[in-house]
Amino acid sequence: MNMNDTYMPTIIGFLCNWCSYTGADLAGTARMKIPASLRVVRVMCSGRIDPLFVLKGFLKGADGIMMMGCHPGDCHYQKGNYNARRRFVMLQNIFESLGLEKERIGLWWVSASEAPKYAQVTKEFAEKVKELGPNPLREEIFL
Amino acid sequence: MNGQIGVYICECGPNIKDRIDIDKVIEDISSLGDVKTVKRFPLLCSNDGKKFLEEEIKKEDLSHLVVAACSPREHEKTFMDVCEQADFNPYLFQLINIREHCAWMISDKNEATAKAIKYIRAGIRRVALHRPLEKKEIESIPDVLVIGGGVSGLEASLSLAGKDRRVYLVEKTGSLGGMAKKLSQLLPNQGSNLSLIDEKVEQVHNNENILVSTSSTVGDVRGFLGNFEIVIHTDGETSGFRKAQVGAIVVATGFDVFDPEENSQYGYGIDNVFTAQEFEEQIKSGNVLLKSGKPPESVAIIHCVGRKERGYCSKVCCCYSIKFAHYLKDNLSNVNVSELYVDLCLPHKSDQEYFEEAKKKGVHFVRSEEEINVNQKGDQIEVEYHSEGKTDSIVVDMVVLAPAMIPSGDTPELAHLLNIPLDKSGFFKEIHEVLDPISTPIEGIYIAGCATGPKNIPESIVQSQAASGKILSSLIPGEKIVPEVKVSEIREEFCTGCQTCLSVCFYGAIRFDSFKGISVVNEAICRGCGSCVGSCPSGAIRSKHFTYPQLYREILEALR
Numbered sequence A: 001m002n003m004n005d006t007y008m009p010t011i012i013g014f015l016c017n018w019c020s021y022t023g024a025d026l027a028g029t030a031r032m033k034i035p036a037s038l039r040v041v042r043v044m045c046s047g048r049i050d051p052l053f054v055l056k057g058f059l060k061g062a063d064g065i066m067m068m069g070c071h072p073g074d075c076h077y078q079k080g081n082y083n084a085r086r087r088f089v090m091l092q093n094i095f096e097s098l099g100l101e102k103e104r105i106g107l108w109w110v111s112a113s114e115a116p117k118y119a120q121v122t123k124e125f126a127e128k129v130k131e132l133g134p135n136p137l138r139e140e141i142f143l
Numbered sequence B: 001m002n003g004q005i006g007v008y009i010c011e012c013g014p015n016i017k018d019r020i021d022i023d024k025v026i027e028d029i030s031s032l033g034d035v036k037t038v039k040r041f042p043l044l045c046s047n048d049g050k051k052f053l054e055e056e057i058k059k060e061d062l063s064h065l066v067v068a069a070c071s072p073r074e075h076e077k078t079f080m081d082v083c084e085q086a087d088f089n090p091y092l093f094q095l096i097n098i099r100e101h102c103a104w105m106i107s108d109k110n111e112a113t114a115k116a117i118k119y120i121r122a123g124i125r126r127v128a129l130h131r132p133l134e135k136k137e138i139e140s141i142p143d144v145l146v147i148g149g150g151v152s153g154l155e156a157s158l159s160l161a162g163k164d165r166r167v168y169l170v171e172k173t174g175s176l177g178g179m180a181k182k183l184s185q186l187l188p189n190q191g192s193n194l195s196l197i198d199e200k201v202e203q204v205h206n207n208e209n210i211l212v213s214t215s216s217t218v219g220d221v222r223g224f225l226g227n228f229e230i231v232i233h234t235d236g237e238t239s240g241f242r243k244a245q246v247g248a249i250v251v252a253t254g255f256d257v258f259d260p261e262e263n264s265q266y267g268y269g270i271d272n273v274f275t276a277q278e279f280e281e282q283i284k285s286g287n288v289l290l291k292s293g294k295p296p297e298s299v300a301i302i303h304c305v306g307r308k309e310r311g312y313c314s315k316v317c318c319c320y321s322i323k324f325a326h327y328l329k330d331n332l333s334n335v336n337v338s339e340l341y342v343d344l345c346l347p348h349k350s351d352q353e354y355f356e357e358a359k360k361k362g363v364h365f366v367r368s369e370e371e372i373n374v375n376q377k378g379d380q381i382e383v384e385y386h387s388e389g390k391t392d393s394i395v396v397d398m399v400v401l402a403p404a405m406i407p408s409g410d411t412p413e414l415a416h417l418l419n420i421p422l423d424k425s426g427f428f429k430e431i432h433e434v435l436d437p438i439s440t441p442i443e444g445i446y447i448a449g450c451a452t453g454p455k456n457i458p459e460s461i462v463q464s465q466a467a468s469g470k471i472l473s474s475l476i477p478g479e480k481i482v483p484e485v486k487v488s489e490i491r492e493e494f495c496t497g498c499q500t501c502l503s504v505c506f507y508g509a510i511r512f513d514s515f516k517g518i519s520v521v522n523e524a525i526c527r528g529c530g531s532c533v534g535s536c537p538s539g540a541i542r543s544k545h546f547t548y549p550q551l552y553r554e555i556l557e558a559l560r
Ligand SMILES: Cc1cc2nc3c(=O)[nH]c(=O)nc-3n(C[C@H](O)[C@H](O)[C@H](O)COP(=O)(O)OP(=O)(O)OC[C@H]3O[C@@H](n4cnc5c(N)ncnc54)[C@H](O)[C@@H]3O)c2cc1C
Pocket: B147, B148, B149, B150, B151, B152, B153, B170, B171, B172, B173, B176, B177, B178, B179, B180, B183, B185, B186, B187, B190, B216, B217, B218, B252, B253, B254, B255, B256, B257, B276, B277, B280, B316, B320, B408, B409, B410, B414, B448, B449, B450, B451, B455, B456, B457, B458, B460
């Protein structure tokens, strides 16, 4: 597996519009450095993050997938993030039973003011994924 | 598809221009299929920029529009308005955030440019799958249901009726006025005069626009902003039920008080230990007397009863306790009055002076810890308290307990009926305590007064006026309301009728049509969160503007 320094993982981040996306915007406004490998997909609520998106994204070669929503109790639609949490737990189980690396997916609560947290978790996650190396499925699919 | 996609890149002054190689972006994406034109502009959100875009949409006869600029949180609305100006469906447009998420986040210009290209490509691919969405307009009913006839409910009813709205005022007990009507007098800084409350009750009864139902409760509520169907149940002589339609609801069900019997330390049940409400009634009747029929020679007023158990301060008790002390000093000669408090809460501008005056009249203020024990001692009562590590006690003829304000008894049932949340103390929960303290997550349902937590009368009134203002400005007779456009829909042909989605939707927007055996989204209630979509085992639900193909396209482009 290619683990050298030039390897740049591809990470997809699903961000809810009201908290996490706003927090990410703020990180930009504050000129915080965010890994270039992260691609953000905006959804209205973390409850819209269909487990299929995560699975498909992974099967199509994403090296890591981040789910982000408002803190519990703060969801703009009241309970969407609880759905996200349940689905995340389910996804972890699916990953485990299929023998996939469940460290490649994660869920975080990031509020509209938590730009530093956004910068920190994206950086840490990108480093971790880099350590894990490329998604093994990627080669299968692209070869 | 034979699209005619127009892509416009904003320089955003130096913000994007200096950090992203825009020419390179243009070169890269110009070659993409379906892209009709790619242009750059110095500042698209300026008046010149908006005019330029509007002309471009028409001149280039675009099928879809992509703007690569700042965050959709900042200017999505701006550019959607431009689309409308150009007679172009605003849902055929996509804003790509290359400022916050590329230019400002990535220091290396090449990396930032590469990322911007990825995002714009994804946007172009996504927008090609956009379909025009149409706004719907629905009739709204300007009438209002007010639940609870305390000062808050009275004020809301009068404000709304003053603007010719029909108001259904529903009060659980046999009369209007709530707690305020039971008080002996208001605080001196409030003019003391309780006839103000009586006047409000009078005005409500005499107002033709207000239909008062006492001894009544709300039995059923269905619907959404502008179109609620309600049922009012009335007990007693005029028992029965009445159906009505309203556009909005104000919940003003006030509070109850902590029951001091819950904790034996307060000695409630011992002769001559009274609650504040009982004491208010005594003052009102003009007879503050002991069980023996004699006036008390010494009184201890205990603040913060239940504060520890409930975990919050009730805000009004210190002031009315001082009111009691003044009353006693002014009306009973040689009476000894002690106030035992944990913390003094004197929030309003004249409260401090009122407190100083009480001290001048000889009222003893004793700071105590929450651990207070009230016990019978002969004909008298012993109050044991702890202060600065020492235990002390006083013996008095009478004790008055100032109990915490707690949520009114039916709050949980009403919350369930209206589908609105409660906070951790059991009061109705505001959307935002600071920024939106009278709204609930359900559009058209407002909360005011002590229903959301302890408040004094002026604070309760202000909230009712605010709720009335919101209603008067959002439900205008003859004006239609436009619900959210990006809602979810269930495709009949895929739905198996399993009803999984019903339990996922917080807003109760999905209903089961038992005749057809499928579930249906009420688009007027749906807020478009998309939570239901992932729950459907048949993939029958489509979240408009965030459809599976649209988002999947974005994901695939991200992975290229
Ligand atoms: C002892 C005491 C002294 C006080 N003294 C002062 C003072 O001097 N100055 C001051 O500013 N404030 C004072 N307050 C606070 C004041 O009482 C409140 O601010 C005020 O009553 C709040 O009005 P409200 O309408 O929100 O609630 P409430 O007065 O509690 O009115 C709520 C009404 O809703 C009705 N209701 C409840 N549930 C339902 C239901 N499910 N359906 C229909 N109706 C329902 C109730 O029967 C009641 O009539 C005092 C409070 C106490 C306890």
